[in-house]
Amino acid sequence: MNNEKIKSIYESIYYKRSSDVNKGDPQLEVILKYIPTDRDSFVVDAGCGNGRYVRFLSMHGYKYILGFDLVSHVDIDNYIIASMNAMPFPDCCIDFLYSNSVIYYLDNPSYAISEIQRVLKPGGIACITGHTHVFRWQP
Secondary structure, X not given: OOXXXXXXXXXXXXXXXXXXXXXXXXXXXHHHHHOXXXXXXXXXXXXXXXXXXXXXXXXXXXXXXXXXXXXXXXXXXXXXXXXXXXXXXXXXXXXXXXXEOOHHHOOOHHHHHHHHHHHEEEEEEEEEEEOOOOOOOXX
């Protein structure tokens, strides 16, 4: 699916979802399981939607966190417009990258995976999740 189609779907449906993170949120549980405990880690939310996890992690002490997505109206300070297929980061700079329910919308997921490999520091962690029709959400 091309970026404009993804953006259109997101703007019409998903952007309107609550920006609150609720206790027991399964995506947050996975993020918290794998995110480095060092609050100075560079953390990126690739396909951050309305920015709720960026906002939550910022409020919980992560100093260097950035979200990106395809839309222009995300209400968080640390946000840029970007695509997983062309991440605007130098090589080997990210400690932890998470992407919730994004990978299957991409025309070429293999290319996005190669971009993730490029931007992660040695020993960095990528957490890519998705949901299915069988299980509403699973890592």
